[in-house]
Amino acid sequence: MNRIIGFLMLMFALLAPQAFAAEPAKTESQVKLELLHMLEKDGYLSRKLAAEAKVKYVDPAQLASPVTAATAKATSGGPTLWERYASWQNLLKVVAVGLILIAAGGTIKNIIKGVWHLLVKVPVEMYQVPMLAVSIFATVAPEAIWVAEAFYIALAASVINILLAVWFLATHEKLAKSLLKLFNLGIPVGSVVNLWGMLYFGALAVHYQSQVFGFFSTVCLSGVFTFGLYYTWGALYLHFKEKALPAVVFGHLVVLAAFAVLHSTNSLPAGSEYFAAGLQYYCAVALGVGLLVGASPWNRENPGLYVLLFVVVLVAASAGYTLFDLTGMGSVLFCFGILFVLEWVMYIGFKGGLIAGCAVGGITLYGVAMLMQQFGRYVVLSLA
Numbered sequence: 604m605n606r607i608i609g610f611l612m613l614m615f616a617l618l619a620p621q622a623f624a625a626e627p628a629k630t631e632s633q634v635k636l637e638l639l640h641m642l643e644k645d646g647y648l649s650r651k652l653a654a655e656a657k658v659k660y661v662d663p664a665q666l667a668s669p670v671t672a673a674t675a676k677a678t679s680g681g682p683t684l685w686e687r688y689a690s691w692q693n694l695l696k697v698v699a700v701g702l703i704l705i706a707a708g709g710t711i712k713n714i715i716k717g718v719w720h721l722l723v724k725v726p727v728e729m730y731q732v733p734m735l736a737v738s739i740f741a742t743v744a745p746e747a748i749w750v751a752e753a754f755y756i757a758l759a760a761s762v763i764n765i766l767l768a769v770w771f772l773a774t775h776e777k778l779a780k781s782l783l784k785l786f787n788l789g790i791p792v793g794s795v796v797n798l799w800g801m802l803y804f805g806a807l808a809v810h811y812q813s814q815v816f817g818f819f820s821t822v823c824l825s826g827v828f829t830f831g832l833y834y835t836w837g838a839l840y841l842h843f844k845e846k847a848l849p850a851v852v853f854g855h856l857v858v859l860a861a862f863a864v865l866h867s868t869n870s871l872p873a874g875s876e877y878f879a880a881g882l883q884y885y886c887a888v889a890l891g892v893g894l895l896v897g898a899s900p901w902n903r904e905n906p907g908l909y910v911l912l913f914v915v916v917l918v919a920a921s922a923g924y925t926l927f928d929l930t931g932m933g934s935v936l937f938c939f940g941i942l943f944v945l946e947w948v949m950y951i952g953f954k955g956g957l958i959a960g961c962a963v964g965g966i967t968l969y970g971v972a973m974l975m976q977q978f979g980r981y982v983v984l985s986l987a
Contacts, residue, residue: 632662797826808877821881828854829890851893867927883931891939900950
């Protein structure tokens with residue numbers, strides 16, 4: 604009870620100045636000025652004509668009255684949200700509804716429990732099938748729902764399809780196991796799922812001529828090689844299994860090499876432009892991460908092979924950047940090349956002790972900063 608009384612006193616303190624404040628009358632010039640501001644804001648008058656009309660019809664002497672502040676507030680967009688809804692009538696309505704809800708709390712709780720029991724008794728398929736049908740329809744024919752926002756409806760529905768499919772398989776374990784046996788090609792389950800995701804989003808990319816769906820398709824392509832983009836606890840990170848390092852490196856290397864050859868010979872098939880951003884950026888990042896891990900001085904399994912491969916890739920990326928306009932791919936791989944050099948310089952420097960490592964590291968970082976200052980403009984972050 605004390606909390607309710609305290610709440611009422613707080614609302615009274617907030618609303619009392621608003622309720623008892625007298626609104627001053629507007630002068631004729633203030634009304635004209637307000638009208639001119641509204642006409643200018645709505646596009647009926649240009650700024651030049653509005654300024655000329657103010658000079659001709661508005662008396663500056665009347666604007667010097669104490670009600671100028673009210674006029675300024677009115678011409679700046681009207682009353683605020685708080686002023687529009689903060690009133691004694693609305694306060695009484697809120698308090699009344701709150702008291703009614705408190706009084707009927709037990710009944711409302713019982714109603715919710717009863718409705719929940721009824722919903723639970725309905726077979727889950729009665730929810731899944733209609734929702735999946737509506738979602739598929741929104742993906743295939745979004746213009747039938749909203750023409751102006753058809754693409755965004757299709758984009759949201761395409762993701763909802765996946766969520767509903769996962770829900771459906773999670774509630775039908777036998778069907779999920781049968782599908783895994785049917786589509787398992789002797790490769791990990793995650794790779795199989797990403798393969799079907801690549802085909803799914805690839806078809807949507809071609810159908811809607813969208814680079815967004817094309818980017819999702821290339822993300823799934825990297826997932827086939829077990830390289831993935833994950834989100835957990837507010838952190839977005841890249842991950843792949845350590846044993847899958849050869850698959851990540853050589854798989855992406857083959858894909859990017861094929862894309863580079865087709866691009867340089869003008870032999871790319873129709874529709875490939877929808878996947879270009881994902882290939883030149885996301886797949887290049889995947890290749891760079893794989894090479895950086897493989898060529899690391901702390902990698903005990905064939906680091907020399909990955910170091911040599913990294914150097915060859917950087918040379919090829921330089922040629923692609925300068926000769927064949929593969930600027931996105933080249934920019935990404937250059938950045939990983941800098942990290943590769945820093946990693947080895949730091950490793951060798953700290954082998955000679957803390958002081959030598961700090962000196963070599965500082966000089967190297969300063970050199971990198973100067974290079975970035977001089978040549979940073981050549982890093983291309985967009986294919987446009």
